Amino acid sequence: MSLIKPSPAGERTEPAPPPAAEGPPTRTRTALRSAGLAGAVALLLVLLVLSLGFGARPLSAGEVWSGLFDSGSATWSVVHEMRLPRTLLGLLVGLALGLAGCVMQALTRNPLADPGLLGINAGASAAVVTAIAFLGVTGFTGYVWFALAGAAVVSVLVYAVGGGRGATPARLALAGAALNAALYSYVSAAMILDAASLERMRFWTVGSLASARMDAVEQVLPFIATGTLVALALARPLNALVLGDDQARALGARPEKVRAAGIVAVTLLCGAATAAAGPIVFVGLMVPHLVRAVTGPDLRWMLPYCAVLAPVLLLGSDVLGRLLGRPGELQVGVVTAVLGGPLFLYVLRRRKVAAA
Numbered sequence: 001m002s003l004i005k006p007s008p009a010g011e012r013t014e015p016a017p018p019p020a021a022e023g024p025p026t027r028t029r030t031a032l033r034s035a036g037l038a039g040a041v042a043l044l045l046v047l048l049v050l051s052l053g054f055g056a057r058p059l060s061a062g063e064v065w066s067g068l069f070d071s072g073s074a075t076w077s078v079v080h081e082m083r084l085p086r087t088l089l090g091l092l093v094g095l096a097l098g099l100a101g102c103v104m105q106a107l108t109r110n111p112l113a114d115p116g117l118l119g120i121n122a123g124a125s126a127a128v129v130t131a132i133a134f135l136g137v138t139g140f141t142g143y144v145w146f147a148l149a150g151a152a153v154v155s156v157l158v159y160a161v162g163g164g165r166g167a168t169p170a171r172l173a174l175a176g177a178a179l180n181a182a183l184y185s186y187v188s189a190a191m192i193l194d195a196a197s198l199e200r201m202r203f204w205t206v207g208s209l210a211s212a213r214m215d216a217v218e219q220v221l222p223f224i225a226t227g228t229l230v231a232l233a234l235a236r237p238l239n240a241l242v243l244g245d246d247q248a249r250a251l252g253a254r255p256e257k258v259r260a261a262g263i264v265a266v267t268l269l270c271g272a273a274t275a276a277a278g279p280i281v282f283v284g285l286m287v288p289h290l291v292r293a294v295t296g297p298d299l300r301w302m303l304p305y306c307a308v309l310a311p312v313l314l315l316g317s318d319v320l321g322r323l324l325g326r327p328g329e330l331q332v333g334v335v336t337a338v339l340g341g342p343l344f345l346y347v348l349r350r351r352k353v354a355a356a
Contacts, residue, residue: 089212096269098310101284116281118176122183123154124274133194148271207280207333227268282340
């Protein structure tokens, strides 16, 4: 029997053609995202130059250039011994925190997730402070292993206390907040009890790039590079995981393995960044929120954007701290906290309004 009904005049009507694929709009969105990413890279290059130029003694662009490439220049030692290690460390730490925050928000399906808010930075900090105060560890090589161990332990604890496989975003946030408070209380007590170590820990615990050295950059690079590769490789599986475990399995992803790999990436990124620069908060919260407004929720775009814009935020905050604190400087962790606090309250307010 024919499935095509005759028209009132007795003539057969043709079925409507299928809707055309939305090729041009999709290509337009891709082009816009690519242009935005190129613009973000250009902005990062500008911040790198500003970071090399600003300090106790401002340098012009010409002086920065000669300091980088002319060993006989008067600015060679300033650029290579002080400004360049600080800038490169800020680049790596910003990249690590931005990617870690993006991965955590996808894993927990919680836009308020952040390495600092969920206690992972606090775990790394507590481990490093223990190493400094009670074990006599002084070098970055020792810090990084303690920081990685502390970050890993707290990651597992937050997941377990938050309910394991039945964890919800709210329970994870509450578990992270409780562990965060307890661990920072321990850090404060350790600093008070060990006056000899207080000076070494004073700037580190607020988050600082001021004491960066090239050997620290070289030692932290393998951990952050490995964490970055794992995070970028998880873009498609995390896109599936956001839809729920059943949908993820239907799309070919394995939720348990994706979560395990995500925790490994976050541990490497947060542990190395915290060991190098101390606990810097809100970078992993602010940047994914700003990026999501530009790219949408697709992690194939969000992760590269976060990898570029998080160093922009961190280096910009570092330069701003140098300018506002003259003749001294404000530590970068203080500046990011001042910038991130109001944004966090704004996001909480929006979520309450949306839930009302």
